[in-house]
Amino acid sequence: MGNFYNLFLDETKFFDNGTYLYGIAGLAIEKAKMPDMGRELGKLKAELWKDNLTYAQAKNIVLHMSDVRSSNCKFNENYSIFKSRERVRSLFKGIGEIIENTEMTVFGSMVNLSDLAEQYKTKSSFYIGDQMCMEDIINNYTCFLKHHNARGKIIFESRADKSGNKSDRMLQKQFYKIITHGTRMYKALEIQDVVSDIRFVKKQENSAGLQIADFVPTHFMMNFSGKSQHKINIYKTLKKHRYSGYNTKGQMHSNKFGVTYIR
Numbered sequence: 001m002g003n004f005y006n007l008f009l010d011e012t013k014f015f016d017n018g019t020y021l022y023g024i025a026g027l028a029i030e031k032a033k034m035p036d037m038g039r040e041l042g043k044l045k046a047e048l049w050k051d052n053l054t055y056a057q058a059k060n061i062v063l064h065m066s067d068v069r070s071s072n073c074k075f076n077e078n079y080s081i082f083k084s085r086e087r088v089r090s091l092f093k094g095i096g097e098i099i100e101n102t103e104m105t106v107f108g109s110m111v112n113l114s115d116l117a118e119q120y121k122t123k124s125s126f127y128i129g130d131q132m133c134m135e136d137i138i139n140n141y142t143c144f145l146k147h148h149n150a151r152g153k154i155i156f157e158s159r160a161d162k163s164g165n166k167s168d169r170m171l172q173k174q175f176y177k178i179i180t181h182g183t184r185m186y187k188a189l190e191i192q193d194v195v196s197d198i199r200f201v202k203k204q205e206n207s208a209g210l211q212i213a214d215f216v217p218t219h220f221m222m223n224f225s226g227k228s229q230h231k232i233n234i235y236k237t238l239k240k241h242r243y244s245g246y247n248t249k250g251q252m253h254s255n256k257f258g259v260t261y262i263r
Helices: 031-048 055-059 065-069 077-083 085-101 113-120 126-147 166-181 188-194 208-213 217-225 235-240
Strands: 004-016 019-030 105-112 151-157 195-201 259-262
Touching: 004 031, 004 105, 004 126, 004 208, 004 217, 019 031, 019 113, 019 126, 019 208, 019 217, 031 055, 031 085, 031 208, 065 077, 065 085, 077 085, 085 208, 085 235, 105 113, 105 126, 105 217, 113 126, 126 151, 126 166, 126 188, 126 195, 126 259, 151 166, 151 188, 151 208, 166 188, 166 195, 188 195, 217 235
Parallel strands: 004 151, 105 259, 151 195
Antiparallel strands: 004 019, 019 105
16 A cells, blocks of 8 residues: 545534534545645644734644634634634635645535434434444545555544543444445445544644644535535635545546535
8 A cells, every 4th residue: 555644524513494414524635745734734823823923822723613703712812813804714715725735635424314314204313424424434535545545544523522522432433333344335344454543633632634624514514505605715625625536536426425415
């Protein structure tokens, strides 16, 4: 095997008029390009806070998209700069450029839990959402790795809270079920040959990959739910970087291999 990739993933939830939607999405990056990604993100933060903070102080700020949009100073007191739409625009533009420059690849899956529960006369749950989304993502990530003669792992933003890490353990269980039993396309050993493991990293650890991945799921959830994108967004950039089979991105089959919609 040649290169090694890290797939950074985050979740998104959407509730509208009694309908529950759930999704997981993120970006894969070649491990050798991760230092470049980290440096570019550090420079972007330094530029955003150049009037207020030193480079060292700025690069230690954790970016979180929903709090950026609301300029939530309770999340971080330095988020007051995002009361300026120009600063928000500069941030999104910078994130898009990092995705372009480091040639990241988008993977994800969105599922309408309410519709499926009604169709199949069963109860919906985010546990089922995890299973469905992760099976699609692991299936397509395996395809990507095999075509790139590579191996990789998954890094998921931890969902642990004050009550514990049950959510992480439940998702980890889904991961191991999939790589133990296989998917609709791959036998278990085929997946295990290329996908090594899954790790859970807390937001506070300031992972560059997870901070960039945080900007991915909501864009596709907005599209999946039929809602308009926010005026400041990177949806066009993300669409171009969806895996589309073989060694391609952004081509005809991006909705099959890159980000799947399950209704």
